[in-house]
Amino acid sequence: xxxxxxxxxxxxxxxxxxxxxxxxxxxxxxxxxxxxxxxxxxxxxxxxxxxxxxxxxxxxxxxxxxxxxxxxxxxxxxxxxxxxxxxxxxxxxxxxxxxxxxxxxxxxxxxxxxxxxxxxxxxxxxxxxxxxxxxxxxxxxxxxx
Amino acid sequence: xxxxxxxxxxxxxxxxxxxxxxxxxxxxxxxxxxxxxxxxxxxxxxxxxxxxxxxxxxxxxxxxxxxxxxxxxxxxxxxxxxxxxxxxxxxxxxxxxxxxxxxxxxxxxxxxxxxxxxxxxxxxxxxxxxxxxxxxxxxxxxxxxxxxxxxxxxxxxxxxxxxxxxxxxxxxxxxxxxxxxxxxxxxxxxxxxxxxxxxxxxxxxxxxxxxxxxxxxxxxxxxxxxxxxxxxxxxxxxxxxxxxxxxxxxxxxxxxxxxxxxxxxxxxxxxxxxxxxxxxxxxxxxxxxxxxxxxxxxxxxxxxxxxxxxxxxxxxxxxxxxxxxxxxxxxxxxxxxxxxxxxxxxxxxxxxxxxxxxxxxxxxxxxxxxxxxxxxxxxxxxxxxxxxxxxxxxxxxxxxxxxxxxx
Numbered sequence: 001x002x003x004x005x006x007x008x009x010x011x012x013x014x015x016x017x018x019x020x021x022x023x024x025x026x027x028x029x030x031x032x033x034x035x036x037x038x039x040x041x042x043x044x045x046x047x048x049x050x051x052x053x054x055x056x057x058x059x060x061x062x063x064x065x066x067x068x069x070x071x072x073x074x075x076x077x078x079x080x081x082x083x084x085x086x087x088x089x090x091x092x093x094x095x096x097x098x099x100x101x102x103x104x105x106x107x108x109x110x111x112x113x114x115x116x117x118x119x120x121x122x123x124x125x126x127x128x129x130x131x132x133x134x135x136x137x138x139x140x141x142x143x144x145x
Numbered sequence: 146x147x148x149x150x151x152x153x154x155x156x157x158x159x160x161x162x163x164x165x166x167x168x169x170x171x172x173x174x175x176x177x178x179x180x181x182x183x184x185x186x187x188x189x190x191x192x193x194x195x196x197x198x199x200x201x202x203x204x205x206x207x208x209x210x211x212x213x214x215x216x217x218x219x220x221x222x223x224x225x226x227x228x229x230x231x232x233x234x235x236x237x238x239x240x241x242x243x244x245x246x247x248x249x250x251x252x253x254x255x256x257x258x259x260x261x262x263x264x265x266x267x268x269x270x271x272x273x274x275x276x277x278x279x280x281x282x283x284x285x286x287x288x289x290x291x292x293x294x295x296x297x298x299x300x301x302x303x304x305x306x307x308x309x310x311x312x313x314x315x316x317x318x319x320x321x322x323x324x325x326x327x328x329x330x331x332x333x334x335x336x337x338x339x340x341x342x343x344x345x346x347x348x349x350x351x352x353x354x355x356x357x358x359x360x361x362x363x364x365x366x367x368x369x370x371x372x373x374x375x376x377x378x379x380x381x382x383x384x385x386x387x388x389x390x391x392x393x394x395x396x397x398x399x400x401x402x403x404x405x406x407x408x409x410x411x412x413x414x415x416x417x418x419x420x421x422x423x424x425x426x427x428x429x430x431x432x433x434x435x436x437x438x439x440x441x442x443x444x445x446x447x448x449x450x451x452x453x454x455x456x457x458x459x460x461x462x463x464x465x466x467x468x469x470x471x472x473x474x475x476x477x478x479x480x481x482x483x484x485x486x487x488x489x490x491x492x493x494x495x496x497x498x499x500x501x502x503x504x505x506x507x508x509x510x511x512x513x514x515x516x517x518x519x520x521x522x523x524x525x526x527x528x529x530x531x532x533x534x535x536x537x538x539x540x541x542x543x544x545x546x547x548x549x550x551x552x
Binding site (some may be wrong): 004007008011013014017018040041042064065066088113115116117119121122125 | 185250252484485490501502516536544545547548549550551552
């Protein structure tokens with residue numbers, strides 16, 4: 001488990017100073033609007049994949065601490081990773097939220113959510129942006145084939 | 146004499162959840178034992194269908210079901226119990242008017258006039274009417290604080306308006322609309338007035354003859370009754386010329402192989418299929434319970450509670466209150482710098498139930514300039530002591546505490 005104070009610092013930092021916030025007009029980015037019907041988060045995510053590498057990720061919208069921090073963290077975490085690595089990291093993250101065995105090593109700051117499962121009704125906040133990113137990466141793989 | 150301690154003893158939810166502060170009655174209310182007993186009595190002692198059995202039990206339950214119609218008539222002071230249609234709830238009642246009256250009588254030249262404060266249930270059915278008939282929807286502008294201004298309504302009225310559809314009490318801001326004045330003006334242009342009473346009927350005395358509104362929709366579950374049951378009131382002549390939304394058993398008098406249908410008269414032509422019998426019997430008990438207490442007393446107590454909570458919230462530097470002049474037991478606010486849902490999750494850890502979100506009124510939130518808010522809504526069983534405990538917790542909320550919930 002990650003230290004509580006460190007988790008607090010990471011969550012507050014990413015919520016108050018979200019990374020990669022603001023969408024790009026560049027048409028090589030794929031965009032997805034994630035509006036949850038069960039909560040009030042409303043987030044758009046963008047992913048740019050080139051030659052099997054996740055080159056850039058961006059997001060914007062309104063959301064709670066958990067949705068903003070998790071999306072912000074993943075835009076940093078996945079940048080520069082190969083599509084395969086990125087999808088594997090997302091799977092590790094889902095496993096963590098589901099209380100399954102996972103490898104915390106490569107999740108870096110995303111480990112701040114290692115006790116999110118305690119607030120079961122908020123897990124969807126922790127996945128709204130990440131699921132959008134995942135979908136965009138999978139789409140780009142399909143299109144490149 | 147309004148004795149809140151005695152009232153709380155009527156509601157088993159309080160005995161079974163001693164720590165809970167329930168400030169979400171605008172979503173649904175708790176049920177008193179009398180209502181629970183009425184539903185149980187149907188299940189344990191008289192589970193039979195209505196309007197069709199040749200045996201005592203069915204005859205008796207049918208009578209009680211029809212007595213419920215009379216109780217509902219009395220509750221809202223309708224002229225006749227034939228003007229009371231039992232539905233699945235306020236949403237279903239509003240859809241019935243939109244379909245049965247709006248889609249039947251509106252044309253492309255007509256206008257449906259509503260406001261920016263409406264709940265989805267009272268605007269989406271009219272979007273559909275507009276789509277089908279070509280009628281246009283126009284909105285009465287609100288004051289900057291989201292409240293209703295009769296002068297702005299007068300300006301928005303014109304001879305093209307055929308339907309004025311408004312919630313008497315906004316589920317977000319709690320302001321009470323002057324329905325009597327609205328109906329008078331609307332009628333002078335020949336428009337009918339549809340009133341969404343989901344938030345008003347449980348909280349303030351309703352008199353449809355005095356206000357002279359044409360349709361009124363409300364739900365049982367927000368006024369101490371069961372869920373799955375509600376009422377559409379309509380002036381008889383309007384109900385008579387309206388289409389039924391559903392056809393089926395119980396709503397027709399005759400039909401033949403050529404497809405001719407002779408429907409029953411209102412309200413029966415709208416109640417096809419076996420209705421929510423236990424719900425209607427429970428709603429009857431709920432309305433009797435509220436009438437015993439007196440709706441004037443419920444209304445006065447609501448006002449006392451909301452004024453007390455508003456005044457306390459206004460004193461807190463970390464709170465932005467959006468409806469300081471609410472009259473109807475609803476306070477909508479935000480903790481500065483904290484997302485509404487995070488604050489609500491924090492309050493949950495203190496056993497306080499509130500609602501966060503846009504409260505199904507997605508247009509209104511543009512008006513008040515907040516995409517999400519926290520809503521604390523109270524009812525006859527809430528107390529000043531609960532408000533004090535609530536305010537003490539709210540005063541302490543900050544971003545750091547909210548994040549702490551997840552660590």
